[in-house]
Amino acid sequence: MIKLVGVVGAGPAGVAASVMLKRYGIEVLLFERRTIGGLLNNAWRVDNFPPLDPASGEDLCKMLKAHLERNKIGVMSEEVTDILGRTIVTRKAHYSVDHAVIATGTMPKRLASLEVDSRVVYEYRDIPNGTRTAAVYGAGDMAYDGAIRSKLAGMKALLFARSDKVRAIEALRTTAAKVGVELHMKEPILKVEAGMTCLSITTPLGVYSVEALLICIGREVSLPVISSDRFEIVGDARGDIFRQASIAVGEGIRSAMRIASQR
Ligand SMILES: Cc1cc2nc3c(=O)[nH]c(=O)nc-3n(C[C@H](O)[C@H](O)[C@H](O)COP(=O)(O)OP(=O)(O)OC[C@H]3O[C@@H](n4cnc5c(N)ncnc54)[C@H](O)[C@@H]3O)c2cc1C
Structure with a gap:
């Protein structure tokens, strides 16, 4: 009998699964190590989440938070380290559940050699306040999205890419050009040095x-x-190459329905 489900991660997938489980009368323990909304917190503009109007990632995260509150689902600010049988282990405690939904998303591929200090980050939300010039390294959607968002937030934005192969969708490329992101294609970053006020980037x-x-x-x-x-x-944590918030939500809901059907 499944009465209590532990959901790990409060991104779109985990929030969707939690609310759907609750609708089936199944109690939920929802764990999140950072903030509700997960990766969506970084998105400049989400315009492919039908039937919602285009919105910033931050606004969508507020909606996800409100969705949890409406359904009276609290979030436990704990990082889950292990799932052992029916036990969810966090850095603070052990919790006994009947089943688990793992919605932990993804982590960045790192370039340890460039991590010279805390001004080198992997998510837009971690760019320090007061930054006036930001460099972005990459040529995919996330890089272009980050560069556009930096520019629209009043920063000068320089985008560096190893080759001239752009993987970002056309809409992001057009917007980057329109808002004035400075493109440095075929300019791999070789070295980053940390100074008192600036980072020095060598290509x-x-x-x-x-x-x-x-x-x-x-x-x-x-x-x-x-x-x-x-x-x-569920969601991005499944490792699919196609990663979108709406897919994550759908998977969270499907998982909850599958669990409810096993009761
Ligand atoms: C810049 C950017 C722009 C994007 N734009 C769009 C867009 O326009 N449209 C779109 O559909 N998608 C977009 N996405 C993708 C979308 O954000 C993701 O596909 C979606 O957030 C995945 O949801 P998820 O719940 O599977 O994972 P995530 O959103 O990654 O959430 C996982 C959550 O689990 C938490 N977590 C991880 N490990 C643990 C642990 N051990 N214990 C506790 N908590 C843990 C994390 O802190 C995180 O909050 C964008 C992403 C980025 C970065």
């Missing part, structure tokens, strides 16, 4: 002074240790 073509560096060169699945046969993985 084969020059040395640039910026105040923050956002690295967006891809993401990979992020999972706790799992030793259990009573779990489902």
Whole structure:
């Protein structure tokens, strides 16, 4: 009998699963190590989440938070390290559940050699306040989105890419050009040095002074240790190459329905 489900991660997938489980009368323990909304907190503009009007990622995260509150689902600010049988282990405690939904999303592919200090970040929301010039490293949607958002927030934005192959969708490329993102294609970042006020970025073509560096060169699945046969993985954490908020929501809902059908 499934009466209590532990949901790990309060991004779109985890929120959708939690609310749907609640609708089936199943109690939920929802764990989140950072903030409700997950990766969506970084998105400049989401315009492919039908039937919602285009909205910023931050606004969508507020809606997800309100959705949880309306359904009286609290969030436990704890990082889950292990799922062992029916036990969810966090850094603070152990919780006994009947089943688990793992909605832990992805983590960035890192470039450790460039991580010279805290001004080198992997998510837009971690760019320090007061930054006036930001460099972004990458050529995909997330990099372009970050560069556009930086520019619209009043920063000078320089986008560096290893090759001239742009993987971002046309709409983001057009917007980047329109808002004046400075493109440095075929300019891999070779070195970053930390100064008192600036980071110094070296490429084969020059040395640039910026105040923050956002690295967006891809993401990979992020999972706790799992030793259990009573779990489902949903959303970006499944490792699919197609990663979108609406897909994550759909998977969260499907997972809840599957769990409810097993009762
Ligand atoms: C810049 C940017 C722009 C985007 N634009 C769009 C867009 O326009 N349209 C669109 O549909 N999608 C967009 N996306 C993608 C979308 O944000 C993701 O596909 C979606 O957020 C995935 O949802 P998720 O719930 O699977 O994972 P996530 O959103 O990654 O949420 C996972 C959550 O789990 C938490 N967590 C992880 N591990 C643990 C743990 N061990 N214990 C507790 N908590 C944990 C994390 O802190 C996080 O909050 C964008 C993403 C980015 C970065």
